Amino acid sequence: MSVNYDVTETLDVKGASCPMPVVKTKSAIDDVPEGGVLEVLSTDKGSMSDIDGWAAGTSGVELLDQVEDGDVYKHYVEKTA
Template sequence: MNITKTLDAKGLACPMPIVRTKKAIDTINSGEVLEVLVTDKGALNDFAAWASKGGHTIVEQTEDAGVLRFLIQKA
């Protein structure tokens, strides 16, 4: 899967990772993939709800060394 853009939101607390993700996803085209890196554990629920509401798809979600990585395909 090709990543179109990466957003590093590590160290930011809710709601900033979602706010920055919305701004970043607005800059890519439908079908493209945004990679988001976050450390806020609340992002697990936040991203699932946000993606569902916006029609976007979380195609991959992983965690490594306390960093959550989301690959989000724009609707």
Template sequence: MAVVKTKGAIDDPAPGEVLKVVAIDLRSMSDIDGWASETNGVELLAQEEGDGIYTHYVRKTD
């Protein structure tokens, strides 16, 4: 579900801006990583996990 919501939200920021995605599903770590690797115009900057919260920072590149 995190990827679906991220796909929709990535259109809003201007190029260069960073989207912070917060999820509670462990699978979001691999899902967001895979999606960013295969998607033009986005770059996964970092992922953090703690206390069952998974945070992803995705930059829109174009």
């Protein structure tokens, strides 16, 4: 399974449970330059819907993809503004 995003920064929140993956993603995206991609690595299955919902309701970010890779959920969020 290969994802071809030019990742600017990786946020590892493995082991953290709701709501921490979203809380930490919100904080980390501030440090990503416009057009940059934040890769979020989580082991919380709920992060799939949580990060999707957060991105859908947040201006300036776009959820590019979510990948389930074994027990790790990978989220790719682009900062658009």
